[in-house]
Amino acid sequence: MNLKTLSEHLGLSQTTVSRALNGYPEVSEKTRQRVLETARKLNYSPNARAKGLATGKSMAIGHVIARSSRHEMVNPVFGDYTAGAGESYSAAGYDMLISLVDDDSEEQLYRAIKSKGNVDGIIVHSPKMQDTRIDLLSSLGLPFLSHGRASNVTRNYAWLDVNNSRAFQRATEFLLDLGHRRIALLNGLEFLDFAHRRRQGYVRALVGRGLEPDPALMRSDEMTEIYGYRETRAMLEADDPPTAVLCSSIISAIGVRRALSDAGLTMGRDVSVITYDDDLSYMSNGQEVPIFTATRSSVREAGRLSAQMLLDMISNPGMPLPTHLMEADLIIGQSTGPAPNRP
Amino acid sequence: MNLKTLSEHLGLSQTTVSRALNGYPEVSEKTRQRVLETARKLNYSPNARAKGLATGKSMAIGHVIARSSRHEMVNPVFGDYTAGAGESYSAAGYDMLISLVDDDSEEQLYRAIKSKGNVDGIIVHSPKMQDTRIDLLSSLGLPFLSHGRASNVTRNYAWLDVNNSRAFQRATEFLLDLGHRRIALLNGLEFLDFAHRRRQGYVRALVGRGLEPDPALMRSDEMTEIYGYRETRAMLEADDPPTAVLCSSIISAIGVRRALSDAGLTMGRDVSVITYDDDLSYMSNGQEVPIFTATRSSVREAGRLSAQMLLDMISNPGMPLPTHLMEADLIIGQSTGPAPNRP
DNA sequence: TAATTCATCCAAAGCGCTTTGATTTGACGT
């Protein structure tokens, strides 16, 4: 069923039918109703490719997932972020187009995306500190929004981010207030901007209290469960172990908890733990009382918001580039307590 | 940069340039090289919409994520499955188009997808026992493959599934062999086909040993961490608590472990646990020795395979509909041991 | 030399839609 046969059915021209369907005023209300009804009856919906070709829009937003050979992990946050973004998209009649790409051919992909024209905009994920994609996309003139900032990029661009440094500074200060002095940081990969900022916040809090950050207590890797386990275990076995751990992901925090439990230690009494909590739907941090004391910010909400911002950019091209900084809540759970007195 | 300007640059017709780019033989090798080179130099890549309109293909596969108002959870498996499928797609030059939809308007969406024509095929996720989507899609004539079977659907359709009943039967028998008689089942939502089959396997094993399944030990819900915690805790507090738990997801198994630990019980000694393990990249089940004894099947591999199967269907439309049953490995970890002697 | 083949290349139609620039129709004022 296409426009031509539909309009023949109706005894109208394609022009009129098209206008009736798209809500133009130059068509009488009576015929509009008639068109809408038969369109529904015949299960007509316009061919997206043809429509896109004619209008120059494709009603889809691209998400590029860079896959490096070294880092095989799928970001556990991906699902919730996608669900959030998808809500905004589907409300606006947009689809989400995902392409996987090896990270060495990423630049080429963006150029291709631009000229293939199958998306109207792009979300940039997990920016690095100096992320070349931002300059590239700016120069391509394809609307984009970055989920996370890139510290060393000076030009203007649209972004949505969480105040990661503030969150980690507050969390660290909270532990310091509880008397902790040996505070470990289990960070994500620090060439990623968010991890860099978290570390900054952590260091700032320590230095603010006259403490020297100890490299032996600062770890950085992909935020898996195993990572939390392995590094916690290693630090507990070393000299002068930490009395508190600041962790970049609830997934890793679960590994931390396992390591503590294996070592016969009680979380919240012997060792305190604070984790960043993305509020993942399948991994909610306890019920009434949170398990982990945490800096919490919903990544699903971030998805919803960032998608909406990008859609707004696309529909109002003249506007200044939007930015949005979300603050993470510091929520108190059962995993923190006063620093134990060392023997 | 479009075909027209490119061909003007080259002093050739659009026909010849198009043929050169698409590898047709009616063009001399010399001009083909010249075309390819200038195309690269000028960063030309064909407009996907126009190409799609001309060829009738869109080089994209649709994934429909049904969102019900009741079940807010994002399937934690989604990311890894997507990554696997994405590998197959990107190798074949396909994109993945995701649309979120309220599950009450799902049927309408499939019709729209068909006539909008922006995908060449569809992956059906999480089929229910009697899944109407399969009949609908068959009648629409849009190639599709179901990730998971639908028990009560009799017609032929393409699917890839894990032998869930076999996996859970084996796991249950393994526990029975260890002397366990009170074995709890923490299942997923049982209107979903995979969960139904798992339960079948569990029941079959019990009945095979002359045991009566106890409804008090069989739970079913979304497979969150909290779910594992809550139900384990409840069962431990009830009369005649289980000595073993069979769990449908490693996420929930972590909740089970937490509940055991809260109750002062040791996993693997006081209570045994077996979990289904999707081999999620951020949640690998231990290193050398697995934490949990598990029935393991990689969902990422399932994604890769199912995408490949669908692509094959699309390129060879005549072939019989492919099906593939993956067997889960039963891997022994530290979470199982002989049934304790009750006081 | 003329006829035939073959390798290259090209003009134009067509994919299904939107949109521009008419054209038709009917109501209205004079």
Add this chain to the structure above:
DNA sequence: ACGTCAAATCAAAGCGCTTTGGATGAATTA
């Protein structure tokens, strides 16, 4: 009765590509 104007409709061009059905020479054959 006639011209005017707004409302309603339409024909055709154009979006950027593929593909059909030639056209053009050069090389080969008779």
